[in-house]
Amino acid sequence: MRLLLVEDDNHVAAALSAILVRHGFDVTHARSGEEALEALVPESDGFGVVLLDLGLPDQDGYEVCGRIRKRTATPVIMVTARADVRSRIHGLNLGADDYVTKPYDPGELLARIHAVSRRTAHEEAPGTAGEDVLRLGPVHIDLPTRQVTVGDSAVQLTRKEFDLLALLAQRPGVVFRREQIISEVWRTSWEGTGRTLEVHVASLRAKLRMPALIETVRGVGYRLVAPGA
Structure with missing residues (x-):
């Protein structure tokens, strides 16, 4: 390379x-x-x-x-x-x-x-089978075009931020273990990636301006809490 x-x-x-x-x-x-x-x-x-x-x-x-x-x-x-x-x-x-x-x-x-x-060889979000657009209250996630909007405003996400959000959003309320997220989004089992996961979660919360959307389950991982749930 x-x-x-x-x-x-x-x-x-x-x-x-x-x-x-x-x-x-x-x-x-x-x-x-x-x-x-x-x-x-x-x-x-x-x-x-x-x-x-x-x-x-x-x-x-x-x-x-x-x-x-x-x-x-x-x-x-x-x-x-x-x-x-x-x-x-x-x-x-x-x-x-x-x-x-x-x-x-x-x-x-x-x-x-x-x-x-x-x-980088896997540009599509993990697990894109099923709906093309995920709707979680004001948050719309278009899987084929990899576009995210909150209300009428487009949100610019990096490749991995989108993959992470799409993974959590396909099963709202389900707790994803940190190891599972790292495996599916980063496609590695290397433990050092955990810090990168934390940074991506923090960045997503800030960009979406919805800190409560992604909940930290202490000692386990993360889950997406659908607005209004």
């Missing part, structure tokens, strides 16, 4: 590239946001994953992520020391597929790369 590594620290990039190459990746190193965007021009866009550091010398990594998402659907994994939840949510809202905080274990990063590359 071709992988674009966006990292301004040459020592960090060299060490990480060596690990990635040993695991079969063809690594292209970009030292700035502009280099990354130049590498992702449509005629040469053959990357399977972008590893994006946020502390770049020419522009903020968030801006780079937004610009990448406008030109390609290539999965983006943000790699940064910014560990607070707001930073994670902001990154995911911009279209990042995952968010890894430094320092990280190389095995963890490799697992996340493989998980992201696997799940």
